Amino acid sequence: MLLIYCPYCEEERSELEFRNGGDAHIARPTNMAEISDEEFEAYFFLRDNPKGVIFERWRHVHGCGRFFNAARDTISDRFLTTYKAGEPKPDLNEKPKTGAEVETYEALEGAAQ
Amino acid sequence: MADQAIATRNVPLAGRRGGSPAAILTPADPASRIALRAGAEAVSALSAALGVTLPVRPKTSASTGRRHALWLGPDEWLVIDEDNADLMAAAASSGVVHSAVDVSHRNTAVIVSGPGAEVAINSGCPQDLSLAIFPVGACSRTIFGKAEIVLFRTAEDTFRVECWRSFSPFVFGLLSEGAEDAAY
């Protein structure tokens, strides 16, 4: 089971209490009525789907109810850091403040052969 | 003349008993409750009006007699009065901007008590309920099986499990299973 650090509850909680909210830091156009279909498509539908670090919104839906942001590795499912909604993207080269090792199946059982 | 219908309150878990010697399950008596939302600037006035200090630290509660204020989120509390006092009127008398919704009948509660109370609740709840992490007075909205609950530790071996009334047969049933397991 993944443990996710909620920056509002200030502790790690089970993934069962959380819900993913899609990509973070997607700026909603302020001139929605004027943009072209292509620009709207880029804003609304097109995502990078990276292999590696992704910045996502998460909601502590069965907890404090708050949305927050997380940097997660899409290969290992490891959460690199989490931070409150509205805060800028953190510098991932700095030591993450949560620090704790996250238990993954791969870490416990070894990588799949 | 038509007969007059008289509404009587239907308590969700009326008559239920359960658990095991390790974890006894008791449906809680009816209580009044409000779901309270307010900004930081309203906390002190609301605390004065309700007669209980709204906690601002995660996972903490405050109690005055049989009235309890449970931190659910940075601007959200569940206030419970076991003597069925009018919490809506008390909150309204604060005179500050807030949102209060009467959820007295939406919620019901099960009291889980005994040396196996932690184990019984952990049968469906992933939180660490050891005393060091979840001390007496700690509270949290969390998940129990497929139902959302608010957990409130009222003593070392006693928890109040608040849930929505439509989920209460499920919660009581799963708690019963957990209480049986806790006896072994």
Ligand SMILES: [Zn+2]
């Ligand atoms: Zn939280």
